[in-house]
Amino acid sequence: MEIKMDLISEDKIISMTSIEKLRFVLDGVKAGKIVILEGGLTSEEQMKLIELTMTEVNEDFPGIEMSGYPSKKGFLNLRRKTRLTVVGPARVMRTIRRDRDLISALISAI
Amino acid sequence: MMGDEKKLRKRRKGFLSRLIRVLFFRKISAKIGIYGPPNAGKTTLANRIIHTFVDENIDIGISTEIPHETRRAVRHEGILIDLKAKSSPYRACGVVGRSPTVQNPYLNAIPNSPPSSTQRLQEAKAKLKIDIVDTPGLATKIDFHDFMAYGLDEAEAKKRAKEATEGVIEAIKWLDDIDGVVLLMDSTEDPYTQTNIVIIGNLEARGIPMVIAANKIDLVDASPQRIIDAFPQHPVIPISALKGDNMEDLYEEMARDFR
Numbered sequence: 001m002e003i004k005m006d007l008i009s010e011d012k013i014i015s016m017t018s019i020e021k022l023r024f025v026l027d028g029v030k031a032g033k034i035v036i037l038e039g040g041l042t043s044e045e046q047m048k049l050i051e052l053t054m055t056e057v058n059e060d061f062p063g064i065e066m067s068g069y070p071s072k073k074g075f076l077n078l079r080r081k082t083r084l085t086v087v088g089p090a091r092v093m094r095t096i097r098r099d100r101d102l103i104s105a106l107i108s109a110i
Numbered sequence: 111m112m113g114d115e116k117k118l119r120k121r122r123k124g125f126l127s128r129l130i131r132v133l134f135f136r137k138i139s140a141k142i143g144i145y146g147p148p149n150a151g152k153t154t155l156a157n158r159i160i161h162t163f164v165d166e167n168i169d170i171g172i173s174t175e176i177p178h179e180t181r182r183a184v185r186h187e188g189i190l191i192d193l194k195a196k197s198s199p200y201r202a203c204g205v206v207g208r209s210p211t212v213q214n215p216y217l218n219a220i221p222n223s224p225p226s227s228t229q230r231l232q233e234a235k236a237k238l239k240i241d242i243v244d245t246p247g248l249a250t251k252i253d254f255h256d257f258m259a260y261g262l263d264e265a266e267a268k269k270r271a272k273e274a275t276e277g278v279i280e281a282i283k284w285l286d287d288i289d290g291v292v293l294l295m296d297s298t299e300d301p302y303t304q305t306n307i308v309i310i311g312n313l314e315a316r317g318i319p320m321v322i323a324a325n326k327i328d329l330v331d332a333s334p335q336r337i338i339d340a341f342p343q344h345p346v347i348p349i350s351a352l353k354g355d356n357m358e359d360l361y362e363e364m365a366r367d368f369r
Contacts, residue, residue, distance in 0.1 A: 043311025050250055050308065051282050054275040059268065063251025066304045071311065090251035098302055 001109035003034060003092060010039035022049050025087050026056065029064050032089055034107065040068050040085035049087070065093040067103045139188060139239045140368050143284055146294035147305050148177035148247030151325040155294060155351035156186070156244035162357065163189050170244050176260045177247065178274035183284050184244045191238040191361055238365045245284055246277030248305050285312065290368035291320040292360075297332035297348065301340045310341065319367045323360055324348040 006028055013021060021037075022045065028035045041049065046066065053064050068085035086093075086103060097104040144152045153171040160168050170186050172179060252274045257267035291313055295301050301324075313320045322341055324334035327348045334348035345367070347360045 042315075043308050044315055046304070046308045047282060047285075047312050050248070050305075051279055053250065054252070054278045057252055057271070057275045059254065062253035062255075063249070066250055066308075068304065068307075070307055090253070095304070 003107055003109055004032065005034045005036065007036045008038060013037055013039050018045055018048065021045065022052055025049060026052055026064075029087055029089050030056070030061055032092065034086065034088035034093060037085045037087075040071070040082035042071065042082050046085070061089070063090045064088065065090050065095060065105075067095045067098055067105060069103070070100060139241050140289040141185075141241045141243055141287060142290045142292060142364070142368060143243045143245055143281075143288040144292050144294060145245055145281065145309055146247060147296070147299075147303065148249055149175070150247065150294040150296045151351045152247065152294050153180050153244055155292070155323065155325065155349075156184075156242050158351045158354060158357065159189065159191075159242055160186055162361075163191055170242065176257065176262075178249075178252070178257075178270065178277060180244060180246045181270070181273040181277035183246065183277075183280050185241055186244075187241045189240050189242055191240060191365060193358075193361055193365055194237070238368060240290075240364075240368065243284060243288065245281040246274065248278055248281055248309060249274075250305060252278070285316065285318070288318060290364075291318055292364065293320050293322045294325050294351075295322060295337050297324045297326050297334045297337065298329050301337040306341075310344070320344060321360065321363045321367055322346045323351075325351050327355060328353045 008024075016024065021041065025035050025037070025041075026049065046068070049064070049066070057063050064087055066085065066087045069083040071083065072081045086105065088105075088107070092107055092109065094106045094108075095103065096106050144156055146152050151173070153173045156170040157173065160170055164186070170184050252271050254264070254267040254271035257270050258264060262270065291309075293306070293309060293313075295306060310320070322337060322344050324332075324337040324346055326332055327334055328350040332348075334346065338346045345363050347356065347363050349356045349360050351357075
């Protein structure tokens with residue numbers, strides 16, 4: 001079984017509203033893709049993504065696996081700079097190791 | 111970019127309204143949420159707090175080894191965390207039928223003589239009135255097959271999975287009404303999970319104070335140091351909610367941070 005991967009540029013992400021981003025990610029993941037976002041999602045967006053995912057969990061879609069580098073504090077510690085977020089279907093992707101600057105994931109097709 | 115500016119304004123507004131609330135509309139009782147991943151021991155901790163400060167016979171919920179046992183947020187109101195009760199010359203009105211030597215020192219503490227104004231000030235600093243909110247575990251995936259591994263039949267497992275998803279949403283919604291968070295992590299597990307990072311990021315963004323409790327230190331493979339190393343910017347208190355180890359340190363940290 002092949003697994004498709006979408007790498008989304010920061011320019012494309014910036015042009016979307018929060019809900020458009022979340023819908024785009026979740027639709028991709030539900031279609032079996034692994035979505036990698038350059039620039040990533042904020043913590044608030046990730047929490048909203050968890051919330052949105054929970055409304056769509058069913059027998060065929062148990063949820064998502066998500067990993068990302070923690071955001072960096074920006075100017076005057078007010079603006080946080082997000083870095084990278086990887087989201088995939090929970091059935092396919094499993095994070096096996098991660099720290100501040102490294103994500104190691106296992107992707108297995110069933 | 112407009113979205114970023116809007117978010118920044120919203121965050122500043124959130125901080126200002128929180129500051130105004132703290133300065134002028136201080137709540138009598140702070141709502142403290144116990145958050146964390148499934149099976150971290152949230153209900154065990156909530157029960158421990160209630161047993162210590164309210165009644166040894168009241169449970170807020172049931173703890174089992176099955177994840178997502180708590181699928182609805184449960185609130186227990188008006189818990190007085192009184193740290194002076196243990197060390198000051200109090201006499202305890204113990205639970206009926208128990209020997210005075212085994213009485214819980216925190217329960218129903220009454221001073222021997224009326225306290226002076228200095229004593230009252232010190233006591234106020236050592237007291238914290240809270241509502242405890244035991245929340246369902248936060249997760250990014252809920253597979254009904256996982257519940258079947260614990261012996262549940264398929265129909266029951268599917269029902270539980272559905273309720274668990276609703277529980278996660280409820281826990282997230284509760285963040286809008288929470289004044290402080292005890293974030294519970296399992297010391298035997300890797301703390302650097304996306305769920306933990308997302309919770310911490312959200313609490314920081316909302317300006318909600320938090321204490322991280324590294325639970326299950328009674329287990330041989332526990333490593334609270336991993337949690338301390340992973341989140342050095344936040345206070346981490348190693349505890350065993352089940353055995354009651356180091357709980358005083360957690361209560362002191364709560365009294366300091368959630369005032």
